[in-house]
Amino acid sequence: MNFKSDMKTREKISALLLSAGIILALLPLTGNRSFSGKPEKVLSEILNAETFFSVDQVARFIVTEDSTIQLIDVRSPEAYRKNTMPRSVNIPYNDFIGNDPDKYLNNRNIKNIFISDDDYDSSLAMAYSKGLGYSNCYVMKGGLKEWTSTVIESTFTGERISARENALFETRIRAARLFNEMNSLPDSLKLKFMESKKFSAKKLDGGCE
Amino acid sequence: MGPISSLVIMPEWLDLLIAFMIGTGFGFALEQAGFSSSRKLAGMFYGYDTTVIKVFFTAAIVALAGSQLLSYLGLINLNQVFVNEYYVTSAIAGGIIMGAGFIMGGFCPGTGISAMSIGKIDAMVYIAGGLTGAFLFAETYPLIRNIAEANYKGPVKVNEVFGISPGLFTLILIAAAAVMFWLAEAAEKRFARPDITNEL
Amino acid sequence: MKVLKQYWIVLLIILATITAVFVKGFSRNSFRYDAVKRAEPSVNKANIITPGQTARLPGDILWIDLDGVKNFSTGPDEKVISIPADSILTKTYKKLIFKHKGSIVIKSADKAISAGVWMILAQMGIKNVYILN
């Protein structure tokens, strides 16, 4: 047993760890994350036109039952219960910011489309997610207001209908039917549906379990 | 940012290869520290050899401070690192049973495995006992299930309990450890047993 | 000198750590704040103001029009600048924004643009940024 060399190492390691501890104590650590990446790059990703889907695109996703899409409604639960987009989940904006979004966004193969009344909360949620590194996040442009005026109350006003327009209207009408079916459900059934769509935190692997 | 496993979906073989490599590092460090010797480990409880406390606390603090620093630099997301779940009753009861096992056997599972690998027969018997213990637990699980699942508090962090920043708690822990290291070396001198330590 | 010789490795590690922390902490060109905390004003909608409320904002107001048109209806002595949203982080404008003491009010006809820019500025550590409704 070499006491002397042990003691020297102890002094060194104590000095090292204590200084590291002082640095850490001075840092504003909260255990939460900050944004990552270069600000310019994140900004250009947020403003990119490809980040925004039109209501017609979303209507098509709903009608074709596209399984690579997840609609995230960031409005309040009350508003969500009143008007529920088919195949959407409800994460109110304040819950979304308060929790680690990883449990909602961790599937990289799925496009997450945020929806709010207008573009405000949905864009904030999208910008927040992109800043934290989840590039698979999008916004439904115009929000539910645009959805209601374009898809639900869609009427054709014109002389002749082209094949292309016909397909568009077909999609709109089918999406509107799905939306109305969804929202004419009795409240109890709807609540049940909402419960089934609730996210549960993803369990992390670890420990000795 | 890290942990890497949350960024990319790793194929199973790579995940297991990493597990093997990390295990190798773990076993190497344990053996080099002298944890393959049961009398060295037990020495901690009689004061003649305090390697356990030195290695254990240095390791915990290095990993703790390192992970905090990496998280500040944006290299690791600590929300994605597993935090042990706190079941009050079972943590205390299990800890007490483990303490008894520690002083009887002279190893803990990790050190037992690394001692086994260099041919310590007592360690092999210890691990055989460990396998029996795991089997007994599995068979008696229905009986003690209530104890095992009592008082669940979730993955709580210490700094949240005290309401201070993780960095400050780390500093307090480091200061406590530095004092402990100093005391440990004083104890080694006071309770020195050259007859034992020279054999190890 | 003797201390330096004995402790060189300790000093080296500490120095490297401090350098890394400083580079991260003082770089204007990176995010380093707690994302949840900086996003807080948007949770209780404290970051949206109506034209009538602007008088209550602290300090001078820097008006930024993200659409590139000067159509703010404000007093004559306020600074109104027009910056397209995608060039708000170019060197000159970034300097202007960081140097400004007081409040910053951004405005765009497109709510998606003002929301995105607000989130970026807030996360970069600029306080008192508001969106004009």
Added chain:
Amino acid sequence: MPGKEKSQVAANLGIQRLLVLILLIIMKKKYMNPYLAGTMLGLVLLMAMFISGRGLGASGGIKYCVVSVVGALDRSHADNSVYYSKYFQEGKKPLTNWLTVEIFGVLAGGFISGALSKRLRFRIEKSPSISNTRRLIFAFLGGVFFVYGAQLARGCTSGAALSGMAVLSVAGFVTMIAIFGSAYIFAWFFRKNWI
């Protein structure tokens, strides 16, 4: 090209010298300096956190070995038991679990270290005042107790205490205090075994 060969020989010699130096550092003392070894262990733990987002573990691997043996011997018993069945759900294989593979790594790492430091030898380590049988009986009992307790506390000294402390988990600190506290108390009863 004699010049090139010469430099190659010199480079080879340099590498050899470096390897010998590393070996000498490892084998210089009987055991590594505890603080250095602790730092090494801490860095391994940090690597595990950084790469896989989890801590180290040992008792978990032992449990998975038992579970897979029971599953191989009596599958219907495993499927009917509350405890075993969760390890066979969704086609999971306990033997290719992270923790199981990790403890085989521990075996390999310990062996490499023992070989480098010339500690490979079959022997029973004990206090001279007790018999081999007594040592082995207590070792066996110790194993039974320790792993039983580790299953209850969901982790052993490495899985719960060490890894738990590194992530500031309350469970880690409580388990650590319970283990060392109880070991200090029981130490008095078993002092004959060690000193």
